[in-house]
Amino acid sequence: MxxxxxxxxxxxxxxxxxxxxxxxxxxxxxxxxxxxxxxxxxxxxxxxxxxxxxxxxxxxxxxxxxxxxxxxxxxxxxxxxxxxxxxxxxxxxxxxxxxxxxxxxxxxxxxxxxxxxxxxxxxxxxxxxxxxxPAVGAWPGKEFGLSGREAEVVALITQGLTNQEIADKVYLSINSVKTYIRTAYRKIDVRRRSQAVAWGLNHGFAPDHSRMLDPQHRHPAR
Structure with missing residues (x-):
């Protein structure tokens, strides 16, 4: 150790x-x-x-x-x-x-x-x-009652993936993906995929692009 x-x-x-x-x-x-x-x-x-x-x-x-x-x-x-x-x-x-x-x-x-x-x-x-x-850590949409799995599915919808692509990416059955979509839609009060994408873009589901370094340490030049 x-x-x-x-x-x-x-x-x-x-x-x-x-x-x-x-x-x-x-x-x-x-x-x-x-x-x-x-x-x-x-x-x-x-x-x-x-x-x-x-x-x-x-x-x-x-x-x-x-x-x-x-x-x-x-x-x-x-x-x-x-x-x-x-x-x-x-x-x-x-x-x-x-x-x-x-x-x-x-x-x-x-x-x-x-x-x-x-x-x-x-x-x-x-x-x-x-x-x-699914209660461990933090994720976008947690404050709206989304479980970790529901949030992950919404994130992938926001990224433009189809239901089958989501199922393939996170190794869930297509029926499980559809179930998570239904429960997530109820919680965020949307009915259509386009609405879910718009909601996701407005609530932190678009991937970020950032880096935070500890200023106490030296880092190699990029």
Missing amino acids: PDARTPVRVAINDDYELVVAGVAALLTPYADRIEVVELDSDEPTVSDVDIVLYDTFGQDQGEDIDIESLTVAGSPKVVIYSWNLQPELVDGALSSGAAGYLWKGMPTADMVDALEQVHAGQTVTPPAAARPD
Whole structure:
């Protein structure tokens, strides 16, 4: 395990600022062990960190994750953080170069342990009994009562994906996608896809483009 006096340096990556900030907030009480030095939305990591923690909300899954595109500095390990725990997604992510696969719903203390284990050279994956917890973290639309899954579907609708494309991207059945769409539409008070897209664009569901660096650390020039 890493020395307790030397925190694991982590960058958090996702296309949504709110999602990235939500994951960072989970780790804040453990700053003596996990040092979050960069937050990236639709940007590759530029800091020389130990781990890039990639949140899959509204993003590519499994073997479709482009591990190499997530960083332009150093050789950090990439760890996936996801609600989607299907074995084929876990195996696909690992075969694409991910060093670990963490599940939303694991206690934050366990998440910190897992990041330290990955940093020490171990591979951490979800146990058979792991279950995702849609209450973990933050996501666009949470304040409107959208569950994490409903929000992810709305995000993908806002990106212009069809129902089948959404099902393929997040590895849900087409009927499950339709169910999430129906329940989400009721909560945001829309009836048609065009209305959902307009609502999403006005409520933070368009992917962000930003980078936040810890000013206390030096970063390589771009």
